[in-house]
Amino acid sequence: MTPYIKAVCISDAKGQTKTPVARVELKTNFGIAGDAHAGADTHRQVSLLDEVSIDIMRQKGYDAADGDFGENLVTAKLPINELGIGTILQLGPEVQLKVSQIGKACHTPCAIGQRTGECIMPTEGIFARVLKDGVVKAGDEIKIIKLVNRAAIQAAVITVSDRCHAGAARDESGPTISQILADSLKANIAEQCIVPDESEAIIDCLRRFSEPERFIDLIFTTGGTGFAPRDVTPEAAAAVIDRPAPGIVEAIRQA
CATH class of the missing domain: 3.40.980.10 (MoaB/Mog-like domain)
Structure with missing residues (x-):
């Protein structure tokens, strides 16, 4: 099945859970308009987490909602654990992202970890820069334009x-x-x-x-x-x- 976006989420502060919205506007070398993590001075402009990782938390008994782990984009059927830095993704007809980081160091303590008991973005999520502008929404397809293996130098x-x-x-x-x-x-x-x-x-x-x-x-x-x-x-x-x-x-x- 073709990978797709399951949910798009934003927040007005860092270290907080994000809220699903109908659609988001992504700006080149900036991120998502209205999201706290956007900015030209960061390489972590957009965060992605696949629904498989969220489902694992649900199986542990946590009633996880989209955006609860601070992710901007909840993806479905996307092999995130195979995407290395430099991988280019196309979201819908316009937007392109370039993977810039695998996981992250978690804030201690962060609101997400306090609420969920465990923050999975540091180990399961990826981050990206915006290469091309556009609007994305839930249901938009994701295409891997350029795949860089995680084993690559x-x-x-x-x-x-x-x-x-x-x-x-x-x-x-x-x-x-x-x-x-x-x-x-x-x-x-x-x-x-x-x-x-x-x-x-x-x-x-x-x-x-x-x-x-x-x-x-x-x-x-x-x-x-x-x-x-x-x-x-x-x-x-x-x-x-x-x-x-x-x-x-x-x-x-x-x-």
């Missing part, structure tokens, strides 16, 4: 450059590294970003991409390794790394 590429960040120069090294990773390792490029030659910006990006719930296996930086006063990438990386492995760097240089 997930990589992030950070270009460090004042000029590229300001738009004064074109970033060529970042896309080149991404292409090499995709071709040689069949890696999914989960994140690509350009930051200025500033320690705080580099460190923030490295830490965000290193969060366990992001499931990113490799992070590459390019730029900022020269002798100019603002070339601070090595120092910024050293502030984040727990255990350096210089042999890997040497192997890359000699390859």
